[in-house]
Amino acid sequence: MxxxxxxxxxxxxxxxxxxxxxxxxxxxxxxxxxxxxxxxxxxxxxxxxxxxxxxxxxxxxxxxxxxxxxxxxxxxxxxxxxxxxxxxxxxxxxxxxxxxxxxxxxxxxxxxxxxxxxxxxxxxxxxxxxxxxxxxxxxxxxxxxxxxxxxxxxxxxxxxxxxxxxxxxxxxxxxxxxxxxxxQSAVRGDVTCVVEAPEEFTSTGFEQNNAIIVLNELINSLLCIPMSNRPKISLNIGKTRGGESYSTPCPEATLNLYVRSEDDNMTEKVIESIKDCCIDIGSKNGVRLDVSFFGRYRxxxxxxxxxxxxxxxxxxxxxxxxxxxxxxxxxxxxxxxxxxxxxxxxxxxxxxxxxxxxxxxxxxxxxxxxxxxxxxxxxxxxxxxx
Amino acid sequence: MNNLNKWLNKRTFHHAQFNDMNGLLVQKQGLGLKISLCLPTLNEAGTIGKEIILLKSELMERYPILDEIAVIDSGSTDNTVEIAKKFGAKVFLASEHLKEEGEKRGKGENLWKALYLLEGDIIVYIDADIANIHPKFVCGLIGPMLYNPHIKFVKGFYDRPLTLSQGVRTSGGGRVTEILIRPLFSQFFPELTGIIQPLSGEYAGYRSILEKLHFPVGYGVETGMLIDIFQKWGLDVIAQTDLDSRVHSNKQTRELGKMSFGILQTFWNRLARYKNLDSIEIENYRMMQVGMKNDTPFVEDTEIKEKERRPMIEVPAYLEKFPPQPE
Missing domain, CATH: 3.40.630.10 (Zn peptidases)
Incomplete structure (x- = not known):
């Protein structure tokens, strides 16, 4: 006592x-x-x-x-x-x-x-x-x-x-x-998806990419990143923002995420995986998916x-x-x-x-x-x- | 017009001129004055707690500029009274004091009774519904009086979306001020048109002046007070201070109509008193407003009769508590 x-x-x-x-x-x-x-x-x-x-x-x-x-x-x-x-x-x-x-x-x-x-x-x-x-x-x-x-x-x-x-x-x-x-070991990340509108037409938007849909694909891909229990690691998708109106395909959207872990190496591995996912999904959809990490704590x-x-x-x-x-x-x-x-x-x-x-x-x-x-x-x- | 401009330049201040708390305290102590703060209330539970806590901790404990903070309540049915007591203000129920003077209800009644209930040589009145309360609301009002012995009454004015000119707002009353009060002042008391917000609920004055005024108990208290002070002592004893912004709830136009109805009564009364216009007699004390019910128009009438309290100095109980001092 x-x-x-x-x-x-x-x-x-x-x-x-x-x-x-x-x-x-x-x-x-x-x-x-x-x-x-x-x-x-x-x-x-x-x-x-x-x-x-x-x-x-x-x-x-x-x-x-x-x-x-x-x-x-x-x-x-x-x-x-x-x-x-x-x-x-x-x-x-x-x-x-x-x-x-x-x-x-x-x-x-x-x-x-x-x-x-x-x-x-x-x-x-x-x-x-x-x-x-x-x-x-x-x-x-x-x-x-x-x-x-x-x-x-x-x-x-x-x-x-x-x-x-x-x-x-x-x-x-x-x-x-x-x-x-x-x-804990931690890092914050911002992903920005920018869809460049085709120059030759802008009519109904049926054919255009949509930043929200691309981010949705990215989220599904992020959820497939393996997370270990020991040492513990977690990825939180905390905030999304994007869109202009009901009828306009979303030209730009952002995603804020947070990774924390008991182990610095695990955090580094997840950072690399997130970068890979962005490149994959970005190229597949022909859009820019920029990711930046900040708030990195050991x-x-x-x-x-x-x-x-x-x-x-x-x-x-x-x-x-x-x-x-x-x-x-x-x-x-x-x-x-x-x-x-x-x-x-x-x-x-x-x-x-x-x-x-x-x-x-x-x-x-x-x-x-x-x-x-x-x-x-x-x-x-x-x-x-x- | 020149005189009015001179007055505006000489008697319009900004609260930042009085943010040296130590300076204010020294000045107050040097003059040997007591200063009381009165918060008139009726169902102000949302804001009263923090007004008291802030003003007490800043202006009684940190810098003992105020000698007392008192809430004078008109019979709140929310927790105003309990909260005020818990946070350490003196609390008075207006109806329980000076009963021998008869029963009246209204904000002006509370302000009038504050003269009897509070001890200060200077009384500061602050509305209890200020969301962005700050010590400037008090310091900006007492500062001009502490530094200038000729000033006996100070009125506050605040931010409105109007153009600024060299740090001083060139106009800026509310709707009733700009549509009713300023036109009336322009016609009958043009010297008072320089008061930027004659209806503001934040002002301070020497007891020696306030005790000699009639107090309308309702909507007309601010207008009546200004006209009376001007008539008795002249414009030079009045000053005004820019308090920047004041956040409070906005009134519906319908409510402003009733307010104007009350103020007009005070105004006609002052015209009769000071301009010998005895022929004005109000024929109806019911405010008629058209409303709609189930798509059918109807007239709603509300009795609004502005009553007035005699000057406190004529009240025997007051004279007993505050015996007249030699001039």
Whole structure:
């Protein structure tokens, strides 16, 4: 039986009394649109918050990441607290939030506006709790996590930050209890099918190729790629888009897919098979089938027995939540690939959605903040070192 | 016209001029003022929670610019009152206070009673249905008063799809403003035509002014307030602030008709009071609107009688709570 972590009751009470500050930040953050590559306004708001609370050297870097440092007593070590700024919602989607007794709702609130709100509230909360750590805490609100963003913000930060990083603690809005500590081998791919219309006639379209039908053939072909159970590999066909009207043969269509595996070699093999399928189906139909891969992550992670993972799980359990361990496809892929011990934790219970009706429950937020501060404290005391 | 243009240049602000919260706080403390925020409500459960949480955390806890936030409710049947209490606002049911003054219902009633129930030297009124709530809605309204002692009342205006000119919107009321209010102002109170959105529900004023005003309890409260302030103290005490955009639900034209019916009563009343047009007497307080039912037209009539509250300074209970101060 593991010895539970002591939860500081004084902190718990104080953090509970400060919940509204987090909720205020949540409303402010959520209402600033931040689709991937267009996070600048949100970055500027975060920078303002970092400056208001007195973080040293607060700045926006070339990738629009916002960085600020809470200096420790001796600054010999540093932990990075990160949260991605971008949401999956375009700027023309209504980003206004609604809040009732138990929950807040709004586009992107669960991925990752609450994570950002927690990140920008933490320096203030730590100061109000009058906690002084030995190590530096580096707050990093990062950009370009979603889709074609390909974790560029985090990548840029990790590659360019001038000081050694000892730990990364990534904050996601949901779900409390998660302790992501490893990433699978993964890659995202976009297939575009373009049908060139014959020059000599365009009449009824009976004779023309149709991009949707070609993609349908491709999908059938992709489904024939052998997938092993050990090591596990999966191919997800996540999204298709194309077409103009009822009566026009579709001239262009796209397909988004995602491959993940426990083994990097398996991923490579599937990438090759997908390329082959595209060439086969493209030539058979006389159309262009372009495939591009991005978001390629190597399998990396911490062992379950790593003290950072063990400690995080103990804290989650002590606070009365069920620890959840699953492969992560979040920002920790980048620091883990550099062998920096990293985990992702969630602030509260909620639901992410591709529709603008994400929600987060308000009740667990103070415990979500408390688990982060408790873990930082344990890291500071050296309890998470190998 | 020149005077009006001068006023527009001198008294039209943008909220961004007042986004230095520390500066506002220092200014407020230097003047030794208390500032209260009143949110008048009737079934605003969808937006009230986040309005309170945001304004409380930003403007009471982070920067203590506001001394109190109060919801004054007209008898909501949804969860407005419960949500407001849960998120830490003071909550008053309008009908339970100043009962000796008789019973009246309407947004203006809540605004009037706020003078009695709240403590501030400055009262900020913000509608409770703002979807894109932001501290600018408060700071933009109190800023002009904190930095300029001559300004006693500030009105908000917002984004409408109208051309901008050097950062200031050259027009931009809603439908009732452009079709009813501005033509009436042009004919009888041309000095007030510079007010871009006379009907906006966001404004702030010194208690010392507000307590001396009659308050229409219904649709006419904003129009009556503006005309009265102008008549008593002149245009120079009034300012307006561009609050950028305000997202809220749009009203049906039919509803706007009823609103106009109420506002017109307030307007005729002001004409009688200030322009000696005693001959105007309203003959009918029923708004007649033609509707269709099963393809048959019919006339729907709704009684809309604008009642007014006397100036709060004439109410004995108020005088007891806020004894008159020497000028």
């Amino acid at each position: 593991q010895k539970p972590i002591d939860i500081n009751k004084e902190w718990q009470e104080k953090i509970t009394s400060l919940r509204d500050m987090v909720l205020g930040n949540l409303v402010m953050v959520s209402q600033i649109t931040a689709s991937t590559f267009k996070e600048r306004n949100r970055s500027e708001f975060v920078l303002q918050r970092f400056k208001e609370v007195g973080l040293s050297k607060a700045y926006i870097d070339e990738s629009d990441n916002v960085i600020g440092v809470l200096k420790g007593r001796n600054s010999s070590r540093r932990v990075v607290l990160s949260a991605n700024l971008d949401t999956r919602f375009e700027d023309d989607v209504d980003h206004n939030v609604t809040m009732d007794f138990n929950q807040a709702k709004g586009a992107g609130i669960a991925n990752n506006s609450l994570g950002v709100a927690a990140l920008i509230s933490l320096p203030d909360i730590i100061k109000r709790l009058d906690i002084q750590f030995d190590m530096d805490i580096v707050f990093a609100a990062t950009t370009r996590a979603h889709g074609r963003g390909d974790l560029d913000g985090m990548r840029h930060f990790i590659n360019t930050y001038p000081f050694k990083i000892d730990f990364v603690l990534n904050i996601m809005a949901t779900n409390i209890g998660r302790v992501d500590h490893f990433c 399998a990396a992670g911490l062992r379950f027995s790593h003290p950072l993972v063990k400690t995080a799980i103990k804290i989650v359990r002590t606070l009365g939540f069920r620890p959840m361990v699953a492969p992560s496809n979040t920002q920790i892929a980048i620091p883990l690939s550099k062998e920096i011990p990293s985990i992702t934790m969630g602030v509260t219970t909620g639901k992410q959605s591709s529709l603008p009706n994400d929600y987060v429950l308000l009740e667990d937020i103070p415990d979500g903040i408390l688990q982060l501060i408790t873990l930082i404290n344990e890291i500071d005391k050296g309890h998470c070192d190998e």
